[in-house]
Amino acid sequence: MEKRHKILEIENMQTYYGDSHVIQGLSMHVYEQEAVSIIGRNGAGKTTTLRSIMGLTPPRSGNIFIDGRQTTRWQPHKISRLGVAYVPAERHIFPGLSVEENLRLAARPGSGEDAWTFEKVCEHFPVLADRSHQDGATLSGGQQQTLAIGRALISNPRIIIMDEPSQGLSPILVQTITDVVLKFCVQSGITLLIVEQNYQMALKVASRHYLMDTRGEIVNNMTTRQLEDNPEIIQAHLSV
Numbered sequence: 210m211e212k213r214h215k216i217l218e219i220e221n222m223q224t225y226y227g228d229s230h231v232i233q234g235l236s237m238h239v240y241e242q243e244a245v246s247i248i249g250r251n252g253a254g255k256t257t258t259l260r261s262i263m264g265l266t267p268p269r270s271g272n273i274f275i276d277g278r279q280t281t282r283w284q285p286h287k288i289s290r291l292g293v294a295y296v297p298a299e300r301h302i303f304p305g306l307s308v309e310e311n312l313r314l315a316a317r318p319g320s321g322e323d324a325w326t327f328e329k330v331c332e333h334f335p336v337l338a339d340r341s342h343q344d345g346a347t348l349s350g351g352q353q354q355t356l357a358i359g360r361a362l363i364s365n366p367r368i369i370i371m372d373e374p375s376q377g378l379s380p381i382l383v384q385t386i387t388d389v390v391l392k393f394c395v396q397s398g399i400t401l402l403i404v405e406q407n408y409q410m411a412l413k414v415a416s417r418h419y420l421m422d423t424r425g426e427i428v429n430n431m432t433t434r435q436l437e438d439n440p441e442i443i444q445a446h447l448s449v
C-alpha cells in the first residue's frame with residue numbers, strides 16, 4: 210500500500226509563555242492534500258500551536274517536522290519559505306498598503322497553469338479587484354479575511370495554516386469564507402490546517418479533526434463522519 214506523505218508532524222510538543230505551560234505534550238500530523246482542523250475551547254492553546262509551528266512561539270521541547278525537515282528551532286521566514294502560508298486570526302493586513310500591494314508582497318512563483326498570480330486572485334475575488342487601490346486596512350472584516358486568504362494563495366503554498374477565519378464575522382460572511390476555503394484550498398488540493406471554535410465551519414471544510422482540551426493536549430482525533438455521529442463529543446469539548 211502506498212505510504213502517504215506527512216507534510217506536518219508534531220511529536221510531544223511543549224510550549225510555554227514564561228512559566229505558563231500552555232501546550233502539554235501535543236502530537237499530531239497532517240498528510241499532504243489533507244484538510245485537518247483543531248477544535249477546542251477558548252484558551253485551549255490552538256493559536257499557540259499554530260504559532261509554534263510557524264516559529265513565532267517556539268516550543269521548549271518536542272519536535273516539529275515540515276515536509277520531513279526538523280523545523281523546531283527555525284525562524285519564521287525560513288519556515289514560510291518551505292511553502293507554509295499562515296493566515297492569523299487578526300489577518301495582519303499591512304496598513305498603509307493597498308490591496309494590490311498587500312498581495313504582491315506575498316506573491317511567490319508557482320508551477321503549472323494553476324499557479325496563483327495577482328490576475329488570478331482578481332479573477333476569483335472580484336471584491337479585491339474592485340478595491341485593489343484601496344488601503345487594505347480600511348476593508349471590512351469579511352473583505353480583510355478574503356484578502357488574507359488571497360495573500361496566502363498567491364504565495365502558492367504547500368500548506369495553509371489558518372487561525373479562526375470565522376472570527377468576528379456575521380453568519381452570512383462565515384458561509385462566504387467557508388465556501389472560499391472549500392473551493393480554493395480544500396478542493397484544489399492545498400493541504401490545510403485550520404483552527405476553529407466554530408465547529409460547524411470546521412466540520413464543513415476539514416475531513417479529520419483533533420479535539421484539544423484546555424491543557425493544550427489532543428484528546429481525540431476523529432473524522433467528520435465520526436464527529437457528526439457523536440455530537441456529544443463536541444458538546445463535551447466545546448461547551449456548545
Ligand SMILES: Nc1ncnc2c1ncn2[C@@H]1O[C@H](COP(=O)(O)OP(=O)(O)OP(=O)(O)O)[C@@H](O)[C@H]1O
Nearest residue numbers: 226229231249250251252253254255256257258406
Ligand atoms: N502572549 C501570551 N503570554 C502569556 N499567555 C498567553 C499569551 N498568549 C496566550 N496566552 C495564554 O495561553 C493559553 C492558550 O492561548 P491560545 O490563544 O493559544 O488559545 P486558543 O485556543 O487559540 O484560544 P482563542 O480561541 O481564545 O484564541 C491561554 O490561557 C492564553 O491566555
